[in-house]
Amino acid sequence: MNRLAPAALAAASVLALAGCASGHGAASASPSSSASNMQQVLALGRSMSQCARAHGYPTFPDPKVNATGDDITFSPAGGPDQTKTIFQALESVPECKAILDRMNSTAKKRSGRDNRQEPKPKDVPALKRFAQCVREHGIPEWPDPKADGSFPLHGTAIEAEGKSQRLLQATQPCQRYWSGRIAVS
Structure with missing residues (x-):
């Protein structure tokens, strides 16, 4: 399974699809609040893509909103492992690391609001x-x-x-x- 927020690799791949499920009863943010938060996450992801392109990865893709609209994904030609490798390399670039840290921070905040259990x-x-x-x-x-x-x-x-x-x-x-x-x- 790939997650958006493992430590400093905040945007490495797909975060769990929230919103496709319920039954264990978790409250969610209002639609307008959720949409606004997603726009902020998407803007942060675009900044990450630009930083990656500016620092040696010219074909790094723009982020896309995942299937349920609760997070973003990056889909470089090499797949999630390639994304992880690129983000690890970009941690040594101060401006990219700052973006990764912000992505990690916002992912933690979002996951704090969403206490639904992870599938096992x-x-x-x-x-x-x-x-x-x-x-x-x-x-x-x-x-x-x-x-x-x-x-x-x-x-x-x-x-x-x-x-x-x-x-x-x-x-x-x-x-x-x-x-x-x-x-x-």
Whole structure:
């Protein structure tokens, strides 16, 4: 599973998909507050992309909002491991490190608001019910979870779709099966 906020590698990859789930009952921010926060996170991600380009990674991509709109992803040609490697290298560049630190700080604040549990292998049966429900509610291509509890969405059309109305409508009735985070791999 890839996460946006491991220590100073704040933006290394996809943060868990919040909003696709409920049932373990976590409160969320108001839509306008959430949208405003996401705009700030996206702006910070764009700054990171610009810093990466200016310091030796000219093809580093702009961030994209993930499938449920609760965080950002970077998708360089080399995948999440490439992102991690680039961010590790950029920690030695003061202006890039400052951006990484801010990304890490905002990720911690967001995760503090969102106390939903992380999926674990023991949660796979509930996650499978969630996946079946999502398929029944309009997203037939939604995959079953992997053995670690993550959903193999990285690089798929679902991930590229972002927080679409279709995704929100399909996942909302399925929240009774899973309210924790939905991790993407």
